[in-house]
Amino acid sequence: MPKAFPPEFRRDVVAVARKGEAPLSQIAKDFGISESCLHRWLKIADVDDGIRPGVTSTESAELRELRKRNKLLEQENEILRRAAAFFAKEIAPK
Template sequence: MLTSSRVARRGEAPLSQIAKDFGISESCLHRWLKLADIEDGNRPGVTGQESAELRALRKRNKLLEQENEILRRAAAFFARDIISK
């Protein structure tokens, strides 16, 4: 991906020729160029690193929500025990 993106950015050959040389479709090369622009900060979007961080944070959030639900149920269980005495 990086090599074809670099070659395409140099503008030494048409994108169709570059795609053919690398054995990929033009649409694939366009997509790679778009992703490279996002990674380089030249275009708005979520970078690969940000995407990975977001996935990790969502996973952590889900775990914390599950732990919180367990604690909520345990508190309700013990509160019932105290109230009935």
């Protein structure tokens, strides 16, 4: 997988592209990225800036973390459920 570009670099490229002083293909070539990458960055920036609807980068990261936390809690809950069942058998009258 290619190394991700720093956020500052992305912001600078998007800012230059939004000025509209040159075609996107030329801007992408000048910065050494693909044109499709530039289009994707512009789309993400538009969502983050509220220009177009969608889930922002911040919301997406938060959602990812919440899903990870939820999975961990479900695993912990399952362990406790099994432990409770095990110990219930141990103390049950015979």
